[in-house]
Amino acid sequence: MTDHATQAFALRGVSKAFRYFRLENLNLELPLGQIMGLVGPNGAGKSTTIRLLMGLIAPEAGSIEVLGHRVPEQAAVAKERVAYVSDDMRLFSGATLGWHMRFVARLYPDWDEAYAQTLLKHFNIRADQGMRGMSRGEHIKAMLLLALARRPRLLVLDEPTSGLDPVARHELLTELMQIVRDESRSILFSSHNTLDVERICDQIAFIDRGHLVDARDKESFIERWRRISLDVPTGVTLPRLKDAVDLTLGERLATLTTDRYEPALHGVLEQCGARVTDVQRMSLEEIFVASVMRSRAEVQS
Amino acid sequence: MHSPFVISQADPRPLYQQIKDQLRHRIAVGELKAGDEIPSIRQLAADIRVSVITIKRAYLELELEGVIQTRQGRGSFVSDNVQLGDTIREQELQGHLHAAVQSAALLNLTEDELIERLREVRREDSQGRT
Numbered sequence: 001m002t003d004h005a006t007q008a009f010a011l012r013g014v015s016k017a018f019r020y021f022r023l024e025n026l027n028l029e030l031p032l033g034q035i036m037g038l039v040g041p042n043g044a045g046k047s048t049t050i051r052l053l054m055g056l057i058a059p060e061a062g063s064i065e066v067l068g069h070r071v072p073e074q075a076a077v078a079k080e081r082v083a084y085v086s087d088d089m090r091l092f093s094g095a096t097l098g099w100h101m102r103f104v105a106r107l108y109p110d111w112d113e114a115y116a117q118t119l120l121k122h123f124n125i126r127a128d129q130g131m132r133g134m135s136r137g138e139h140i141k142a143m144l145l146l147a148l149a150r151r152p153r154l155l156v157l158d159e160p161t162s163g164l165d166p167v168a169r170h171e172l173l174t175e176l177m178q179i180v181r182d183e184s185r186s187i188l189f190s191s192h193n194t195l196d197v198e199r200i201c202d203q204i205a206f207i208d209r210g211h212l213v214d215a216r217d218k219e220s221f222i223e224r225w226r227r228i229s230l231d232v233p234t235g236v237t238l239p240r241l242k243d244a245v246d247l248t249l250g251e252r253l254a255t256l257t258t259d260r261y262e263p264a265l266h267g268v269l270e271q272c273g274a275r276v277t278d279v280q281r282m283s284l285e286e287i288f289v290a291s292v293m294r295s296r297a298e299v300q301s
Numbered sequence: 302m303h304s305p306f307v308i309s310q311a312d313p314r315p316l317y318q319q320i321k322d323q324l325r326h327r328i329a330v331g332e333l334k335a336g337d338e339i340p341s342i343r344q345l346a347a348d349i350r351v352s353v354i355t356i357k358r359a360y361l362e363l364e365l366e367g368v369i370q371t372r373q374g375r376g377s378f379v380s381d382n383v384q385l386g387d388t389i390r391e392q393e394l395q396g397h398l399h400a401a402v403q404s405a406a407l408l409n410l411t412e413d414e415l416i417e418r419l420r421e422v423r424r425e426d427s428q429g430r431t
Binding site: 033034035173174177178180181183195198199200201202203217218219222281 | 310313315316317343344346347350351352353354355358
């Protein structure tokens, strides 16, 4: 039952093969009241993951639950409280936004007309606009409005910000953060924009070539990564550190990237004769690139 | 009405640290006083568009440092320690001094040189004010 679900969704051991692509043994879950950012390069499997959750395709192995309902078997029930917006969706070009709003309101009893009117103002679009005359950004805003005004328990957005200008993106992030003021509502969104993900997500999932590279809460995720600049005098050899994700050696200066940083590491390095000259935190974007590069190197070796 | 939080992703400090610093600063200047209620975690997250988990971390650390108190089901408050403003200003100064010592070491300044530089800055500052 929806009311007893403690998780927005859970994927367990999910696999799905296509001709040139395979999603393998995916384990991913999102607690209620949280936002998860799904990050990955093009073709990594983000949209496939979302389509599996929406019951649009069936897994070959593993189980999927959305708001306590098994998917795809009970996808129809789950979807009453799930709203999904994807980059490649299109509204009816012959109708106005207002026509779509009345249509969605009839299908979903939780439709909030007052909120829909507020969103029209925030997103700077009009109900009497025909879809045919809308720009790409306006079209995305129209779809987001139709999803948000349903007041879904789970909102799933596939690349929601890619076609939006900075002002519209700002408005969208504001609306998303309003949603999770309610501890029972959750959001999953995939994005290339790591700055947005870093700012508003509670959980982060990195995916590359059909594999989950890493998934955990954002704070402990970012806290573990550091880039350490070292002065390595001639004759000093750095030991092989199991915590090193990357080590770039120059003639005298070295840069060590680690995903298991702790202050004790300074002592270890200085005992070897190296001097720590700087310790930097890393942005989510830098962390993402470093983890994908490492995971690809491991696959090749 | 409290002044709004300003969170920047171009700031080298992590988001949770910016939130901690700004709350401490409000207490240091007296905008927030002992016993004052501060926004709930989800309220502040929505107001400044920063993830709930980041605000949670900032509040948890401030609680461990004795700056705020969270009462189950009643919200979060500035601690009932009246000396707090001074203590925090003290800690802020300590942080700046540490940073100055580290910068001086990178420039290979001696202790005396660093102290002389501090005196110069104080002179400049007091002349600038008159």
